[in-house]
Amino acid sequence: MTTFLLVLGAVIITIAALWAxxxxxxxxxxxxxxxxALAQLQxxxxxxxxxxxALIPSLAPITTKTEAVPLRHGKLGERSQLERELNVQVQQAVASDESLVHTISSNAQLVDAETRVQLAHRFYNEAVADTRALRxxxxxxxxxxxxxxxxPDFFEYSFQLDYS
Incomplete structure (x- = not known):
């Protein structure tokens, strides 16, 4: 009986160690x-x-400032805030200059960049959700x-390129 308990205990400890x-x-x-995913999002x-x-030269200073802030775990808020400010500036620039609407909405590079940001954002937040669920x-x-x-923290991003 004691041999059985010793073997059973060894099996349980081995299973627990393997799980860990x-x-x-x-x-x-x-x-x-x-x-x-964070590096790709950045x-x-x-x-x-x-x-x-490049498309809106008047926004070059804020875009440079936004690019200068790196994405780091635990410090995503600053970049997220700068991205929101940049989005507001883009919306204001488009509202004040009607010629920018066609320029921005028809620019393949910007549409591609925005699509890639949306995908990278989604992939990053999914990776964070999986990591947090296990951790x-x-x-x-x-x-x-x-x-x-x-x-890891989630990254908040809600900008949609829609100027039509």
């Missing part, structure tokens, strides 16, 4: 995915800002399987 290792590996993969936001700066499980938190990596 596989969960830690999955978390590592999710963090890598989140970091890659690249697409920078590209969009550069295209806007916030009680057993994962209890055994600290997330390591020292910061818990």
């Amino acid at each position: 290792v596989f969960t830690a590996q999955r978390l590592n993969t999710l963090h890598i995915r989140t970091d890659a 690249a697409m936001l920078d590209r969009r800002a550069a295209v806007i700066g 916030l499980r009680p057993a994962v938190r209890l055994f600290r399987l997330g390591g020292t990596a910061p818990l």
Whole structure:
């Protein structure tokens, strides 16, 4: 009977250890995915800002300022705020100059950049949701399987290119 209990205990400990290792590996993969998605989101936001700066030269200073702020985990709010300000400036520029409506809506580079930003935003927030779902499980938190990596935050972006 004691041999059976020892074997059963060893099996349970082995299963728990394997679960912890596989969960830690999955978390590592999710963090890598989140970091890659964040880098891609920054690249697409920078590209969009550069295209806007080229199309509307009066907005070049704010686009340069927006591009200068990097996206980092835990510090997404500043870039998000600058993106909102840039979007407001674009809307105001289009409202004050009717010729910009056709220029912006027919510019393939801007439409492409905006589409890529929307996709990168979606991919990043999905990666964050997956990472947070696993990191916030009680057993994962209890055994600290997330390591020292910061818990990623969602990026708020709601601009739609529609000037027709």
